Amino acid sequence: MLCRFVGYGQPIFDQIFGHVQNPNECIFVLDSLEDVTSCRNKLFETFGINRAIVTTKDQLKSEIFFKEKPIIEGDFRLVSFFKSLTNENKSRFGIKNIFDCIEFGKLFFNLYEELIEERKIKEDNLYEWQKEIFKQLENVKNDYKEYVIQNNLEDRIFVYNPARVDLTKFKQVKKVIFVNTLYFSRLEKHIIDSFSSIDTDIELFLQMDPEDFDLKNLRMKKVTIPNTKIDVKIRECSDNCVQSLSLLKDMKGLDKATIIDSRNDQNSYLSGTVSNKKDFFSNTMFFSFLSDLYNLV
Structure with a gap:
């Protein structure tokens, strides 16, 4: 397995796709359905296609093991x-x-x-x-x-038995790419070995400090907080008008700023007024980090 580390401030999908020639020959494995959607959107934006296999670990496992009869659920x-x-x-x-x-x-x-x-x-x-x-x-x-x-x-x-791993439908796959997978179970390691046995390349992209990941056991061993100074201001306003005025005041003289809105809506209170990036908390890397940490615990 080839492990590539991406800096906290770098767009991870841009880094991944920079190492991909033909997405149709790849499987992209992510930890959540939300990340799957983001990856598919970025694939379409970058390559103009959306036929690549983009999945979660659980979905991939459901396709890998040989079964003759319906799975009871x-x-x-x-x-x-x-x-x-x-x-x-x-x-x-x-x-x-x-x-x-x-x-x-x-x-x-x-x-x-x-x-x-x-x-x-x-x-x-x-x-x-x-x-x-x-x-x-x-x-x-x-x-x-x-x-x-x-x-x-x-x-x-x-x-889900190692003896029942069946990669027949994945014969055309040249590379399996895991994205921010911080832990691999014994069964998942066996799946990786099975792909490797049919000459499929395995890559792992991690947005973390290289010292924080145990390459031998394929698991996160610690967390290092980036030593980055960021000026963070928190504002709570009664309505959109007051919020817009407060933001205009805060960003006076700034060339660039990221506005993180806690509300998951399409509010356009800054439209035509401020040309800075507007984002939702659930889309931030910090939120992804907290989600991954929660899933590990």
Whole structure:
């Protein structure tokens, strides 16, 4: 994997597309649907196309693993899980009806979805009572798997298996580009190795200090705040007119300024008056940083 670091003040998509010759031969992998939309818009603006594969890690994984039957999702998944429970397990976990099963099912699937990502559990670190509960959960999982098979269905906790990686539909892909991915699970590392085995280049673009990322384990190890002096002024105004007058006063004599509006609307109170950049808080790199940090935690 080739890792490229981008400065905090540099437009990251401009840096990425500077290393791309044919977007149609690439997969762009981002962390959120909002970033996917931004990437697609920038692709169209830069190359005049929007047929490139732009996706999130979760969407990519849903396409990579071989499956012969429909994947069970949503409420149908919960109902199927409830039906697969034996009377003994219902009694053991205090489940009398499907409503009692909602929280238990959520915890069950969260646990096994995490386990398939990391592909291991260290039983040596568990207490005896924890080992016993895990043994009981394994029995629940086996019963659920049998029910799913009998009904000609699939569930991602069984499908997301390294042995079922299928890259047939991605044979024409020459490069996979991950954007600001701060952590890779064991399963995701296996996917990267699988792409590499068919001579697909893997690149990771990170907008952070190179010392903050562990290249060996592919994960963020610390956060370094940029040593940049920025004059920040915060204004709270009663209406658009007062806000416009305040901004005109604040920007007197300034050649350039960025106006960050907390409201996600298309308010044009500065139209024709100020030629500086207007942005929303949700579009800023600081907001993206906070979002990534929140997702990691």
